[in-house]
Amino acid sequence: MPHLVRIDAGVMLVRAGSRSTPVRPRPTPGIASALSELRIDQLVTRHVGPIDLCVEAGECVCIQGASGSGKSLLLRAIADLDLHTGEARVDGLACADLPAPQWRRKVTLLAAESQWWCERVGDHFERRADDWMDRLDLPREAMDWEVARCSTGERQRLALLRVLVQRPGVLLLDEPTGNLDAHSTQRVEALLEDYRQREKAAILWVSHAHEQVERVARRSFVLRDGQLHERMRT
Amino acid sequence: MNVITLSPMDLGVAALLVVALSGLSLHMRLGVERQLLTSAARTIIQLLLIGVVLKVLFDNAALVWVGLMAAIMLAVAGREVMARQKRRFLGWWGFGVGTLSMFVSSFTVTVLALVAVIGTTPWYAPQYAIPLLGMVLGNTMNGIALGLDRLTQDAAQRRAVIETRLALGHDWDRAISDTRREAIRVGMIPIINAMAAAGIVSLPGMMTGQILAGTPPVEAVKYQILVMFLIAGGTGFGTMVAVGLAARRLFDARQRLRLDRLSAPRD
Numbered sequence: 429m430p431h432l433v434r435i436d437a438g439v440m441l442v443r444a445g446s447r448s449t450p451v452r453p454r455p456t457p458g459i460a461s462a463l464s465e466l467r468i469d470q471l472v473t474r475h476v477g478p479i480d481l482c483v484e485a486g487e488c489v490c491i492q493g494a495s496g497s498g499k500s501l502l503l504r505a506i507a508d509l510d511l512h513t514g515e516a517r518v519d520g521l522a523c524a525d526l527p528a529p530q531w532r533r534k535v536t537l538l539a540a541e542s543q544w545w546c547e548r549v550g551d552h553f554e555r556r557a558d559d560w561m562d563r564l565d566l567p568r569e570a571m572d573w574e575v576a577r578c579s580t581g582e583r584q585r586l587a588l589l590r591v592l593v594q595r596p597g598v599l600l601l602d603e604p605t606g607n608l609d610a611h612s613t614q615r616v617e618a619l620l621e622d623y624r625q626r627e628k629a630a631i632l633w634v635s636h637a638h639e640q641v642e643r644v645a646r647r648s649f650v651l652r653d654g655q656l657h658e659r660m661r662t
Numbered sequence: 663m664n665v666i667t668l669s670p671m672d673l674g675v676a677a678l679l680v681v682a683l684s685g686l687s688l689h690m691r692l693g694v695e696r697q698l699l700t701s702a703a704r705t706i707i708q709l710l711l712i713g714v715v716l717k718v719l720f721d722n723a724a725l726v727w728v729g730l731m732a733a734i735m736l737a738v739a740g741r742e743v744m745a746r747q748k749r750r751f752l753g754w755w756g757f758g759v760g761t762l763s764m765f766v767s768s769f770t771v772t773v774l775a776l777v778a779v780i781g782t783t784p785w786y787a788p789q790y791a792i793p794l795l796g797m798v799l800g801n802t803m804n805g806i807a808l809g810l811d812r813l814t815q816d817a818a819q820r821r822a823v824i825e826t827r828l829a830l831g832h833d834w835d836r837a838i839s840d841t842r843r844e845a846i847r848v849g850m851i852p853i854i855n856a857m858a859a860a861g862i863v864s865l866p867g868m869m870t871g872q873i874l875a876g877t878p879p880v881e882a883v884k885y886q887i888l889v890m891f892l893i894a895g896g897t898g899f900g901t902m903v904a905v906g907l908a909a910r911r912l913f914d915a916r917q918r919l920r921l922d923r924l925s926a927p928r929d
Contacts, residue, residue, distance in 0.1 A: 528916045
């Protein structure tokens with residue numbers, strides 16, 4: 429029986445982090461679970477963990493938490509960018525059994541701040557993303573723009589597309605709409621929703637905005653004291 | 663042709679320059695007179711010592727002594743490379759990267775020159791081996807120190823970019839390629855500039871020395887060209903090896919960027 433904690437906002441929290449069995453999501457009818465299920469066992473990285481978590485294929489799970497609580501650290505460890513113990517698996521394939529670049533193509537982290545290394549936007553892309561650019565209100569010529577010419581918001585949307593064209597099965601999103609206005613945020617949410625359903629992708633989404641969490645995820649957790657606490661919907 | 667021997671008196675005249683300079687420094691309160699005199703004294707002592715060492719070495723031209731001398735030169739150069747790093751590798755790597763790459767490049771290039779170009783007998787004849795190695799090593803040391811310093815500082819500065827590339831599934835060597843290329847370039851610029859300016863802006867020291875010693879200028883020039891090419895080879899290959907090894911060391915087996923393998927930056 430999970431240990432229930434009551435906090436002042438009136439939200440029920442289920443202590444989930446340190447249990448030996450991963451937290452199972454409620455069964456979602458109609459979604460095949462054999463595609464890109466992300467399962468995390470006893471993951472520990474710096475002051476975070478041990479964390480157990482399962483994100484089913486086609487599911488979006490949100491993580492909230494105060495600054496410095498280790499949300500980004502958790503995502504970095506899952507992407508195998510930081511030292512960690514414990515294991516992450518995609519459909520039973522363990523991170524340690526795959527070459528790191530191959531793992532990161534399956535389980536791709538989108539950092540909060542987008543980074544660019546070539547002058548032209550298009551040089552960062554493996555292939556074009558015309559339809560998706562339309563959907564995010566980015567002109568198709570943006571591929572020929574200089575990165576320096578783009579606004580922060582444009583760069584953030586382009587960085588998301590740069591990840592999506594590689595078709596990862598698992599997305600680790602670190603505040604993907606952090607620099608966007610309400611309109612663009614809604615566009616990005618819709619695109620990600622569409623991607624999740626079409627690709628049966630698993631999404632782990634770090635967000636500060638409570639309303640966003642309510643919109644995009646059925647399950648969400650709060651990361652506090654290195655542990656994930658499940659948040660019951662009110 | 664005979665060299666005009668310098669008497670202690672002659673050197674004394676030259677030393678007056680330094681003494682006069684420090685006197686002026688005292689008068690003008692520049693505060694460098696102490697440093698000036700100590701470094702002048704160090705010049706006298708260190709050079710006299712090496713003169714004696716070289717004299718003994720030349721009289722006992724055995725491979726083991728030449729090898730020992732070369733090893734000491736290499737170790738000192740390796741220490742110097744390490745000391746010049748703002749962020750050095752922790753543990754043995756700090757000393758090892760530079761030293762190993764200098765060993766690989768400088769020694770190979772020098773031995774190549776001794777055996778295949780100059781053809782001295784024995785091939786390790788110290789009159790040739792030690793000065794050649796010294797010139798190649800000194801320049802290679804500069805190139806490697808510059809290249810490594812640039813690599814580690816750039817990697818630390820561009821950490822977010824490199825990790826973004828890793829996150830997108832790039833291999834480590836693709837993720838660091840820009841930084842590595844720049845570091846190798848930086849290490850090679852001094853010798854490229856030196857070759858371009860040789861003879862017009864600067865008369866290289868070795869050639870000057872040979873001419874002073876009475877060698878016909880054209881012969882001295884030929885040696886200088888040889889030395890320039892040896893230095894270019896030693897510096898270029900040495901920098902590539904050092905920067906290549908160091909770049910690899912910045913990543914672990916899981917291709918994570920491991921800046922924790924570097925010391926904190928020093929001023």
